[in-house]
Amino acid sequence: MDFELDLSEFCCLNEDCPDHGKKGKGNIRIKERYGPKNRVLLRCNTCTRCFSETRGTIFFGLNTPDEEILRTLAMIPEKGSIRGTARATGYDKDTICRWLDLAGAHCKEVTDYYFQELEFGQVQIDEIWSYIKKRKKT
Ligand SMILES: [Zn+2]
Numbered sequence: 387m388d389f390e391l392d393l394s395e396f397c398c399l400n401e402d403c404p405d406h407g408k409k410g411k412g413n414i415r416i417k418e419r420y421g422p423k424n425r426v427l428l429r430c431n432t433c434t435r436c437f438s439e440t441r442g443t444i445f446f447g448l449n450t451p452d453e454e455i456l457r458t459l460a461m462i463p464e465k466g467s468i469r470g471t472a473r474a475t476g477y478d479k480d481t482i483c484r485w486l487d488l489a490g491a492h493c494k495e496v497t498d499y500y501f502q503e504l505e506f507g508q509v510q511i512d513e514i515w516s517y518i519k520k521r522k523k524t
Pocket residue numbers: 398399400403404405406430431432433434435
């Protein structure tokens with residue numbers, strides 16, 4: 387482990403969890419590190435939910451890290467369809483549709499994440515949004 391994360395600063399974000407919002411209970415553990423920025427995936431031992439160290443996580447409650455989800459969505463323009471992306475990534479088509487819907491509900495966070503964390507360009511982000519918006523209409 388290359389740096390220590392103060393786990394007492396984190397609390398469970400699952401509203402249904404008995405330890406929701408309580409810091410320093412010892413229920414938060416590091417599950418794994420992921421991505422180029424070595425983000426930490428945390429796990430609450432009380433309710434077994436996982437979430438990213440970044441607060442206000444976009445896809446909170448899903449067991450897939452935000453970055454993995456957003457990278458998957460970013461492949462849709464390249465693959466040309468949700469079906470093609472599902473084939474390429476191994477994720478279920480319905481799962482990807484659900485992620486698109488969730489992304490559509492968090493416009494600003496999603497755009498910021500692409501810019502800041504994944505360092506995508508505007509054109510690339512616009513392409514992804516065109517798919518998200520298409521979903522919203524149907
Ligand atoms: Zn919990």
